[in-house]
Amino acid sequence: LSAWDDAFRELRVEFVRESRDKVAQAGRLVEGLRTTPGDREKLLELKRRFHGFAGAGSTYGFPRISELGSEGERACNEVLRDEAPFPGALVDQFHGLLDELGRELDGPPSESPDGPDATGSAGPRPWDVLLVDEDEDDRRTFAALAEHEGIATRAVGSRAEAVRAMAERMPDGIITKSELVDGSGYELVEHARSLPAGDAAAILIVSRVARFLDKVEAIHCGADGYFEEPIEWEALMRRLHHLLDRNRAETARVLVVEDDRPQAAFARTVLESAGYATRVCDDPQHFESDLRSFRPDIVIMDIVLPGASGYDLVRYLRQDERHATLPVLFLTTEGELQARIEGARAGGDEHLVKPVAPGLLLSTVTSRVERARFLRSLLERDGLTRLLTHTAFLERARVAIAARQRRPERSKAWVMIDLDHFKDVNDRYGHPVGDRVLAALAGLLRKKLRQSDTMGRYGGEEFAVLLEDLKEQEAVRLVGRVLDEFGRSTHVVPGHGSFRVTFSAGVAMLEDGLDLDAWRQAADQALYVAKAAGRNRVVAASRLRGPAA
Amino acid sequence: MKILIIDDEDDIRRIARLSLARIGRMDVIEAAGGAEGVRMAEEQQPDGILLDVMMPTMDGPATLAALQQNPRTAAIPVLFLTAKALTAEIERLRQLGALDVLTKPFDPVTLPTQVQAALGSRRT
Numbered sequence: 007l008s009a010w011d012d013a014f015r016e017l018r019v020e021f022v023r024e025s026r027d028k029v030a031q032a033g034r035l036v037e038g039l040r041t042t043p044g045d046r047e048k049l050l051e052l053k054r055r056f057h058g059f060a061g062a063g064s065t066y067g068f069p070r071i072s073e074l075g076s077e078g079e080r081a082c083n084e085v086l087r088d089e090a091p092f093p094g095a096l097v098d099q100f101h102g103l104l105d106e107l108g109r110e111l112d113g114p115p116s117e118s119p120d121g122p123d124a125t126g127s128a129g130p131r132p133w134d135v136l137l138v139d140e141d142e143d144d145r146r147t148f149a150a151l152a153e154h155e156g157i158a159t160r161a162v163g164s165r166a167e168a169v170r171a172m173a174e175r176m177p178d179g180i181i182t183k184s185e186l187v188d189g190s191g192y193e194l195v196e197h198a199r200s201l202p203a204g205d206a207a208a209i210l211i212v213s214r215v216a217r218f219l220d221k222v223e224a225i226h227c228g229a230d231g232y233f234e235e236p237i238e239w240e241a242l243m244r245r246l247h248h249l250l251d252r253n254r255a256e257t258a259r260v261l262v263v264e265d266d267r268p269q270a271a272f273a274r275t276v277l278e279s280a281g282y283a284t285r286v287c288d289d290p291q292h293f294e295s296d297l298r299s300f301r302p303d304i305v306i307m308d309i310v311l312p313g314a315s316g317y318d319l320v321r322y323l324r325q326d327e328r329h330a331t332l333p334v335l336f337l338t339t340e341g342e343l344q345a346r347i348e349g350a351r352a353g354g355d356e357h358l359v360k361p362v363a364p365g366l367l368l369s370t371v372t373s374r375v376e377r378a379r380f381l382r383s384l385l386e387r388d389g390l391t392r393l394l395t396h397t398a399f400l401e402r403a404r405v406a407i408a409a410r411q412r413r414p415e416r417s418k419a420w421v422m423i424d425l426d427h428f429k430d431v432n433d434r435y436g437h438p439v440g441d442r443v444l445a446a447l448a449g450l451l452r453k454k455l456r457q458s459d460t461m462g463r464y465g466g467e468e469f470a471v472l473l474e475d476l477k478e479q480e481a482v483r484l485v486g487r488v489l490d491e492f493g494r495s496t497h498v499v500p501g502h503g504s505f506r507v508t509f510s511a512g513v514a515m516l517e518d519g520l521d522l523d524a525w526r527q528a529a530d531q532a533l534y535v536a537k538a539a540g541r542n543r544v545v546a547a548s549r550l551r552g553p554a555a
Numbered sequence: 556m557k558i559l560i561i562d563d564e565d566d567i568r569r570i571a572r573l574s575l576a577r578i579g580r581m582d583v584i585e586a587a588g589g590a591e592g593v594r595m596a597e598e599q600q601p602d603g604i605l606l607d608v609m610m611p612t613m614d615g616p617a618t619l620a621a622l623q624q625n626p627r628t629a630a631i632p633v634l635f636l637t638a639k640a641l642t643a644e645i646e647r648l649r650q651l652g653a654l655d656v657l658t659k660p661f662d663p664v665t666l667p668t669q670v671q672a673a674l675g676s677r678r679t
Binding site: 010013014017020021024025054057058060061062063064065066069072076079272275276279360361362363364365366368 | 564565566567569570573577578579580609611638659660661662663664665667668671672675
């Protein structure tokens with residue numbers, strides 16, 4: 007733990023001890039006022055005591071003490087200003103205030119100014135999750151589990167109540183039954199997704215009867231996950247947490263490479279108080295594994311480290327093109343030009359001299375992280391469709407293959423999508439119209455697939471998608487429904503009427519022994535067969551092999 | 556950066572010192588009253604002064620006046636520390652010639668940033 011925390015706690019203990027004495031002294035002053043009500047000196051002294059409590063309470067984590075102190079000070083001021091005779095009832099009021107002050111000092115501090123919550127804006131608030139379920143048992147179970155994990159819950163029984171609850175405040179997560187007393191859970195999910203903040207919510211659907219189509223329906227309407235009754239609560243909570251964390255992962259992560267503990271604690275206190283997630287790497291040997299597991303948005307690097315210099319670590323980091331946009335901030339005791347030149351040559355972006363003021367450290371980190379994120383989004387996303395670029399998509403596919411070795415039970419499907427007769431569209435209506443069709447399909451994929459699904463623009467009119475946790479048939483069905491909807495929509499060209507476009511798709515599951523090339527080829531071949539069979543259809547790779555033995 | 560804290564309350568001086576020294580990495584010196592504070596400012600030439608408004612005998616405004624009249628301390632920026640967050644009160648304190656007014660109770664984690672920001676804004 008940081009030295010700051012320990013030191014602060016010690017001071018707080020001292021504050022409580024001394025404040026008890028001060029409360030006792032103030033009590034004696036009040037008693038004195040009972041016998042000599044006109045004693046202005048005593049009253050001024052009492053006012054000073056209250057003033058002291060008002061000014062210090064919150065600083066030490068006792069906001070109520072500040073309030074009580076202000077109240078006492080105000081009462082003293084009124085008597086002093088009016089020069090009125092001291093009202094006897096005031097003695098009892100003062101005693102009441104002092105009694106409550108004493109009780110506050112006996113209790114624990116209600117806020118902890120050493121934590122990230124102390125600055126008010128920074129601390130992560132608990133997740134807010136809405137459960138739409140009329141079953142009392144489910145509600146109780148969920149409330150108990152959620153409380154255990156620090157999730158705030160709201161529970162409603164009907165679709166209408168859920169719509170009202172969302173209007174009041176959009177929750178971070180929604181869990182709904184597929185069938186509700188007054189309507190369909192699927193429609194509720196579609197409604198949620200159409201709301202302004204509904205995009206980001208984690209949505210799970212629980213279906214009473216396990217029908218084949220339910221899972222496809224659930225995803226199509228915009229849910230992130232699907233469960234069947236009886237609910238496996240542990241799995242559901244795990245999934246919920248995973249989805250919620252994905253949203254919160256937007257919190258920027260700062261890796262502090264620093265072997266000096268007070269320095270590391272300083273950086274950590276400052277950054278965490280502003281809401282950053284930080285990890286301290288105090289040994290260069292762990293640098294690479296920290297980079298991999300923590301995936302920082304920025305690195306703060308000390309120069310003098312055991313066994314290696316900060317310059318060396320940054321040179322090493324810059325050799326990997328995946329870290330090309332990762333900002334590096336050097337923190338040194340050396341302000342000389344030579345140190346700055348050395349830092350810049352190693353690939354550092356900024357150079358701050360210790361001791362750094364917290365404000366400067368924060369503003370530097372914030373601006374660097376923002377720009378790096380923007381830059382990365384430009385590099386990874388296709389400008390027209392905002393989907394992943396070819397390269398970024400392949401990188402995710404590689405990660406998916408590696409992940410399957412660790413979690414083989416989670417299935418993965420590669421979907422290759424190609425627009426039908428797209429060249430005709432471009433030839434007839436021009437490229438701007440063709441671009442609009444591409445953007446429309448990208449938008450539909452985003453809307454109808456899960457946020458967790460990986461979508462890329464693979465080539466000119468070719469799209470690729472990775473779907474998780476679906477069987478082959480389910481993936482085919484889901485893509486088929488996207489195709490239905492896309493094929494039905496009309497593209498209007500002012501002055502030239504309107505037209506429709508379809509696509510063909512191939513679906514290949516990631517199977518044991520498949521590497522990136524083989525997996526991609528399997529999806530490609532299925533797409534080829536879909537085209538050859540007349541287009542406007544989805545074909546599964548397994549069908550190419552004929553019926554299974 | 557060297558900061559002088561002038562406050563008659565022990566508990567405020569202690570937590571301000573911890574905050575400014577540990578988190579803000581500043582040198583901190585303290586005085587428990589106005590007269591002592593003026594003497595210390597003259598001798599040690601701090602970069603800034605954190606001055607409590609309400610003190611017995613010599614209060615904050617009186618201390619500020621003494622600092623302003625002394626040519627050796629007149630240029631040192633002063634930040635008032637007050638528990639009265641009323642706009643009129645803050646305006647009155649500014650007009651006395653203080654660089655800025657910070658309110659009590661303060662958050663010890665962000666106090667150094669506030670001090671830094673106030674003192675930094677003066678230079679540019």
